Every structure is written in structure tokens, then in C-alpha cells.
Amino acid sequence: MMTLTDDLKEMFSEQMHYRELLYEMTRRDLLIRYKQTIMGFGWAVFMPLVNTAVFSVIFTRVAPIDTDVPYPLFAYCGLLTWNFTASSLRTAVSSLTSNAGLVTKIYFPREIFPFSAMLVALVDLLVGSSVLLALMAWYRVPPSKFALLLPVVVAVHVMFTAAVALFVAMANLFYRDVKYIFEVAITLWMFATSVLYPVRTMGGRLGSLLMLNPMTAIIDGYRDVIFGRSAPDWTSLGVTAAVSIVALLWAWIVFHRSEFEFAERI
Amino acid sequence: MAEPIIAFDDVWKKFRRGEHHDSLRDLIPSLAKRLTSRKREQPLDADEFWVLRNVSFEVKPGKAMGIIGPNGAGKSTALKVLTRILKPTRGQIRVRGRVGALIELAAGFHPDLTGRENIFLQGAIMGMRRDAIRRRFDEIVDFAGIPDFIDTPVKRYSSGMNARLGFAIAAHLDPEVLLIDEVLAVGDFNFQQKCFARLEQFRRAGIPIAFVSHNMQAIATLCDRILLLRPGQDPIVGEVPTVLAEYASSKGALADSRVRVHHVSLSEVVSGAEVHGPVATMTRLNLDAEIEANQDLVRCGLLIQVVRSDGLVIFTGMSTVDGLPEFDLFTGERLKARVAFQANVLRGTYVINLQLVDKLRQWREAVINGAASFVVSETTRIAGCAELSPTYELAVTRPTLSAVTRTR
Numbered sequence: 001m002m003t004l005t006d007d008l009k010e011m012f013s014e015q016m017h018y019r020e021l022l023y024e025m026t027r028r029d030l031l032i033r034y035k036q037t038i039m040g041f042g043w044a045v046f047m048p049l050v051n052t053a054v055f056s057v058i059f060t061r062v063a064p065i066d067t068d069v070p071y072p073l074f075a076y077c078g079l080l081t082w083n084f085t086a087s088s089l090r091t092a093v094s095s096l097t098s099n100a101g102l103v104t105k106i107y108f109p110r111e112i113f114p115f116s117a118m119l120v121a122l123v124d125l126l127v128g129s130s131v132l133l134a135l136m137a138w139y140r141v142p143p144s145k146f147a148l149l150l151p152v153v154v155a156v157h158v159m160f161t162a163a164v165a166l167f168v169a170m171a172n173l174f175y176r177d178v179k180y181i182f183e184v185a186i187t188l189w190m191f192a193t194s195v196l197y198p199v200r201t202m203g204g205r206l207g208s209l210l211m212l213n214p215m216t217a218i219i220d221g222y223r224d225v226i227f228g229r230s231a232p233d234w235t236s237l238g239v240t241a242a243v244s245i246v247a248l249l250w251a252w253i254v255f256h257r258s259e260f261e262f263a264e265r266i
Numbered sequence: 267m268a269e270p271i272i273a274f275d276d277v278w279k280k281f282r283r284g285e286h287h288d289s290l291r292d293l294i295p296s297l298a299k300r301l302t303s304r305k306r307e308q309p310l311d312a313d314e315f316w317v318l319r320n321v322s323f324e325v326k327p328g329k330a331m332g333i334i335g336p337n338g339a340g341k342s343t344a345l346k347v348l349t350r351i352l353k354p355t356r357g358q359i360r361v362r363g364r365v366g367a368l369i370e371l372a373a374g375f376h377p378d379l380t381g382r383e384n385i386f387l388q389g390a391i392m393g394m395r396r397d398a399i400r401r402r403f404d405e406i407v408d409f410a411g412i413p414d415f416i417d418t419p420v421k422r423y424s425s426g427m428n429a430r431l432g433f434a435i436a437a438h439l440d441p442e443v444l445l446i447d448e449v450l451a452v453g454d455f456n457f458q459q460k461c462f463a464r465l466e467q468f469r470r471a472g473i474p475i476a477f478v479s480h481n482m483q484a485i486a487t488l489c490d491r492i493l494l495l496r497p498g499q500d501p502i503v504g505e506v507p508t509v510l511a512e513y514a515s516s517k518g519a520l521a522d523s524r525v526r527v528h529h530v531s532l533s534e535v536v537s538g539a540e541v542h543g544p545v546a547t548m549t550r551l552n553l554d555a556e557i558e559a560n561q562d563l564v565r566c567g568l569l570i571q572v573v574r575s576d577g578l579v580i581f582t583g584m585s586t587v588d589g590l591p592e593f594d595l596f597t598g599e600r601l602k603a604r605v606a607f608q609a610n611v612l613r614g615t616y617v618i619n620l621q622l623v624d625k626l627r628q629w630r631e632a633v634i635n636g637a638a639s640f641v642v643s644e645t646t647r648i649a650g651c652a653e654l655s656p657t658y659e660l661a662v663t664r665p666t667l668s669a670v671t672r673t674r
Contacts, residue, residue, distance in 0.1 A: 017393070024390035032378050105370035106391055107349045260353035263346065264281075 004253070011256050014109040021108055025116035029091075030123060044124035045131050048079040055196050065197055069227050070139045073132075078195035080132060081222050084125045085161045085215065086186055091117035092165035093182050096173045097266065104263045111255060114165040118158070136227070146225045146232060153221040153232075156241045160214055163247035166255045173266055194219050214240045269362070272325040272348065272443055272474050277357035279318035279343055282311075316498075317343050318354070323493050323503045330475040332489035332506070334482070334513055339495035341478045345369060345445050348476065366392070366441025371432025377421035381412060381431055384420050388435050402438045409460070410434035430457055437464045444468055447478045462488070482510060482575035482615045507544035507643035510615045514575075514639035515542070522632040524563065525622065528556040528600065532618075532638045535606060544643035545609060547653045553605040553618060553638055559595040563632060566593055569621040570605050574614050578651060581607075584623065592625050610653040613644045 015022075034040045056072045059065050067074040095113035096103055103110065136143065172178040193215040194200065199207060200220060210216060217233070217240040224232035317340040325331045333341050346352045347359060349367050374391040375384045385406055389399040399406075407413050410431045412423075420428060446465065465488060469475055479485050485492065485506070492509035494502040502509055521527050532541045535550035545551070553570070567586035573579050586592050595601055601622075609616075617639045622632040647653070 018390075020396050021390040021393075024387050024396075028376055028379065028383075028387055031383065032376065035378055101370070101373045102391065104346075104351065105373045106367065107351050107365075108391060108393065260350065263351045 007253055007256055011109075011111075011252060015111070018108050018112060022112050022116055022119070025112055026119040026123075029116060029120045033120075041124070041127045044127045048076055048083055048128060049131065051079050052076040059197065066201075067198060068229075069141050069223075073135050073139050073141060073227070074198075074223070075196055076132060076135055077223055077226060078193075078219050080125065080128045081157065081219050082190060082193065082195045082215070083128070084121050084157065085164075086190065087124065088114075088118040088121040088161050088165055089168055089182070089186065091120065093168045093172050093179055096169050096262065097176070097179075100266050103266055109256075110259050110262055111166065111252070114169045115162070118161060118165055122158070132226075141227050144225055144228045146228060149225045149232065150222075152241075153218065153225055153237070156221070156237065156244050157218045159248045160218065160240070160244035163244060163251040166248075166251040170251075170255050170258065173262055189213075189215065192216075211236070214243055269327045271327065271360065271362050272331070272476055273358075273360040274321050274323050274344075274348075275358040275360070277318055277321045277344075277347065277354045277359060278316060279340070279347060279352065280314050280355040281317045281343075283313045283315065318347070318495070320500050321357070321493070321495070323491075325474040325476060327474055328469060328472040329491070330469050330477055330489040332485035332492040333476060333478045333495065334480070334485060334492060334509075335495035335501075336497065339497050341495055342369075342447055344493075344495065345447050345476065345478060348445055361443055363442025364393070364440070365443045365445060366436065366439040367445045367447075368433070368436045369445065369447040371436050372428050375420050375428065375432070378419055380419055381407075381416040381423070384431070385435055388432065392436060392439055394435075394439055398440070406431075406434045406438050409437060411457075426454070426457075433457075433461055437461070441468070441473060444473050444475045446475065448480065482513075484576070486510065486613060486615070507613070507641050511542065511544050511641040514615050514617065514641055520635040522634065524559065524561045524632045525634065526558040526560060527634055527637070528558055530555045530634075530637045532640055541640050544641040547610065547612060547642055547644045548655075549609050549642075551607060551609055551640065553603075553607070555601075555603045555605075555620060555634075555637060557595075557601045557603070557620075557622070557634070559597055559599055559601075562597055563595045563622055563624070563629070565625045566595055566622045567625060568601075568603055568605075569623050569631070570607075571619040571621070572611075573617050573619060574611075574651065575617065576614075580611055580616065580651065586625060595622070609640065609642055610655075611642055612647050612650050612653060613642050614651070615639065615641050 033043075037043065039046065052072050052075045055075050059075070060071050065071070092114035095117050096110060099113055168178060168182060172182070190196075192199075192210055192213055194210075198220075199210045199213075199216050201207075202210065217236040221232055221237045221240075224230075317338075321340075321344065323331060333344060335341055343352065345367070347354050348361060349365060349369070372388070374388040376387065379387065385403065386396065386399055390396070407416050410427070410433070412427055412431060415423065415427065420431075423431070444465075462484070465475070465477075469488065475488070477485065477488055489506060491503065492506050494509050494513050496502070502512060504512075531554050533539060533552050533554070534541060534545070535552050541551065567584050567590070569582065569584045571579060571583075572581040593601070603620075617635075618637050620634040620637045624631075644653075
């Protein structure tokens, strides 16, 4: 019987051994994107910009809402960071099933598939950040003095997304319904997160319910450390960090232990 | 550091027939079932079967184990268990050393990437380090023989080029243990020879090999021992000729519906004993057959064909050509035939096919494929298919003393 520490040791050493494969798989996906499209990485910026424009019209003209920073900046920051999670998960959910040939024929840690999906999305996030900087300059919003804490928020964001990515990739391998449920869930989830409007100021029972959503804590965390004037909400960020670590470990161990069933059940 | 080995210890693997749990709808009943039946080592369910049963063998450094068996006998499953893609239901597997698996060589290729990009991708999938790939890059391209196309997307490659590139990458892995699944059937004859030479090289370097193939000739050349997997039966492990003979005799004849085979046997002329194990080269053999006609076959001759396991037709002969009169075989009548011949062939597995052919070729010949088979075991010849029994006359002449001084 494998103990937990054995599992963790094996998971870690496998990732170390196959780290170059993770790099190659990510490179593959980025190369293909470049080869087949004229805009290449432009698409990473284009979609959040279009959405920002649309929602700016809605939330500044049709139904104005109050945000600490100019609304387009608020929305772009939310959409950009949300997109990291959404596109990581969208690729991850079918990453095992669409690589069935590899899963059934060649052995390597299967975590590579969802992880490389995340790395690709991380590159998009980096590319998109340049536009965020440009928007900040345009609206003359100075970076917050808490900006040095940005890596902490990114780390929590990545860990939480990784946990969900491992889980949905595995779930979709066993039950193909997951992909369809996912499409609905990701849309609902976005509107339950403070991507386009601040959930924090919503109040009421619904407001406090929505504050339980880890993605809200993460996206609010981004806004706080990028342009906040006061310190970020340590409690919610801390709780989210703890939840993310536990969720990631749990999802990864379950993933690792059921890996040997993947080839049979795909 | 212990030497690299492959070892199977009483390995069993269960598979399920039919469709199961592919939707969430099936999750609840299966969870309920799992809760109610707590037994771990339950026997087979109705829709389950053993694809591997009681498999035990060991491959030591520098040895090669051939894995043979009919389709669906579990050959590929055995290799998948070895590579940790599948987990055995029971039993232990030990693989010591870095595994190189020559299975699905082009599985990781992406059609839109160039040959160069795919070499790095596929190499990484097979567990090669980036600097190792870079160091051996030229060798790989050279082995595949595609230097002009290395910057062309793989989707523009011919299937042969694709397969050659796949093998070339795999051939430049630095494995300590090698698993091969029917990958020699790629490329043209020259490329196959090159692949085979490469495998020999691995083996001579002391790497244990597990080799799955339907090519008995390749198995006989490369391997020291054979594992014969049989569906629904325990496997057989043993020396190459013995197991090949067992496998060849187990297949049975495949007869045309117009004839019924009552009896076929192969025996040694000298001892009269029926052939079971391997025979020596030049053995005289008797093939006895009793064939009943289900339909009138008029003006027949008996055709005998000997085919080596890799498809090479060694011999085809016809009774009428050899001077026997043609005969009629009416419905219900039986032909008792004895064909005596000498097996002057080299090591390999040979299958005998019989045909009833009419002289005027007015009806389609009645075929009995795999009527009998035999295995020739021989270790004196380096290569080839026929025993030519050469005699040698060799004389060494020495130059005279004057001739030597002149050349200086």
C-alpha cells in the first residue's frame, strides 16, 4: 500500500524528470497558435479588450456602477485574470481525452496535459498585462504600493486553477458529461465572480454567499495589489490561499492515484 | 547498482467487455455497488475476462524475450503493464533501469509542426533530455534519411517518412531496458534492415529486450526465449524453436467449405514418429492427409505449398506436374494423400498449405491453409533460407621468395 509521502515523492520526482516535456508541450501549443493565425498572441489581448468595451458601455451608460478605478480598467483587470482561469480550464477539461493516443500508448505523468494548458494561458496573461499597463497609463492610475505582493496573488491564483484543472481533466476522462456541464458552469461562475462588477459592495445574503467564491477573493486581490489604496483583504486572501493549497494537493493526489486507470477508461 | 532487468511475477490483468460507465448516469449505480460489495479479490464478473493470466518471466541483461500469440492474446497489454500505462490486477512487475519503449513511434507528432520541432517534442515524450536530443539531432535526421524535409511540416510527409522519423527518434534513446511492439514493419526493406541492425546493437550492448511481433523470422533471429500468450489459457515460456513449434501446431487448418479435412499429420520418415518439436535441417518428412469432398471435384491434382512464417513461399509443387495422373473426387469420397519431402531449409517456422486444383483450371481451387506446420532448428548457418550443403575446396598458395623480393 502506497503511503501519502511516497505518492508525494513520486509526484514531485516525476515532474522534475519530465519538466522538459512540460516545456515542449507548452511550446507545441504556442507554436501551433502562431503558425495558424495571423494575429498570434494578439488574440490574447483582443478578446478581453472587446469584452471590456462592451461591458464598459453597459456599466457606464446603461446601468452605471461605482468602481474605485475607471470602469474599463476595472473590467479589463477582471477579464484578463479571469481569462487565465477560464482558458486554462477550457483546454484542460478535454486535454486528456483529445490526447487519447498518447494517454493509451506512452507513459509519462498525465498532469503534463492540464499543466501545459495552464502555462499557455499564463503566457496569454503576461501578454495581456502589457495592455493593462498601457490602460493604467492612459487613465493615469498609479500602481499601488502593494504591487510587490502581486506574485503572492498570482501564486494563489495558479494553485487554485491547477486544482480545478486537474479535477476537471480527470472527471471528463471518466465521464464525458463533464465537458458540457463545464461550459455552463464556467459562464455562471464568471457572473458569480467579481469580474465585471464588485461583489464586495453587493451586500445582502447573496453578496456574502458570493464572497465564498475563491475566484472573487483572487480577482479582488489582483485589483487591490495593482491599484488599491489600502491594504488587500488579508483574511479572504489567506483563507483562499489555504483552500487552494489543500485543494491542489487533494486533486493532485487523486489524479496521480487514478492515473493508471486512464488508459483503460478513456 | 543491480543490473537492469525485466521481470513479471505471476501477473494477471482483467479487462471488461462492452461499454461501461461513460456517463454520470452510471456513476450512482456503480458507487452503490462498490459500497455493497466490499470484497477486493472478487472473481470475474460476467462481462470480465482475463487478458493476462499467470504470466511470469524474466529477461536478463543482453537477452531478448520474444512475445508472440494470436491477436487479442494480450501481447500489447503485457507491454503496457511494463510501461506502467496499465496496472496489473494481480502480481508483481519489476523493471530496473530507464525504459525505452518503441511503441507507437509517431504518437506524439503534431501534423502542423516541422520535422525538427517534432523531434524535440517526440523525444521529450519518450523521456529524452533536450541537450541529448540536440547532441544526436544530426544522427536522427541521418538515420531517418530525410535531411531535405526536416523543416517541412509533418503533415506533408509520406507515411513512410513519418514512420522512419518516429523510429529514428526512438532508436537514439539511451534506454537501459527496451520494449518493442511490432514496429519493424515500417519503411522499405533497407530501412527495416537498418532498424533490425540497431536492435541487435542494443542487445549486444547488454540491454534486456522484450519484443512483440507477428514476424516469427524476426523473433527467431533476435530473441533467446519466447513467451507465447494464449487467450483463455496459461502462457508458455521456453526456448525459441520449442515454443515456435508449439505455436505453429496450435493454429489448426483453415479449409475451404468444399472439402473437409479428416486427418492431417506430419511425421519423420526415418523414425516414423509424429513431429511435435523442432526438427533438424534435411530431415525427411511425410505429410499424411485425409480429405473428404463436400462437392464434386473433377480432374484434380494435389498442390502443396510450403510458406515460411514471414510469407516467403519456399516451395510450390503439383502432383500432376510430378507425373501423377489426375483424379476425380466426388461428393463423400475421401482422398488419402501422403507427400514425402525433404526439409532442406534453414531455421524458421514453416506452414504447409494444400490445394485441390483441376487441370483445366475451370473451378476455383479448394484450399486448405495451414494444413500442417513444422519448425526447423539449426544453428550452423549464419543466414539464409535453403540448405545448399556446400562442399569446400580451399588451397592456399604462397608467393615464391623471388616474387616477394620483387614486390618490395
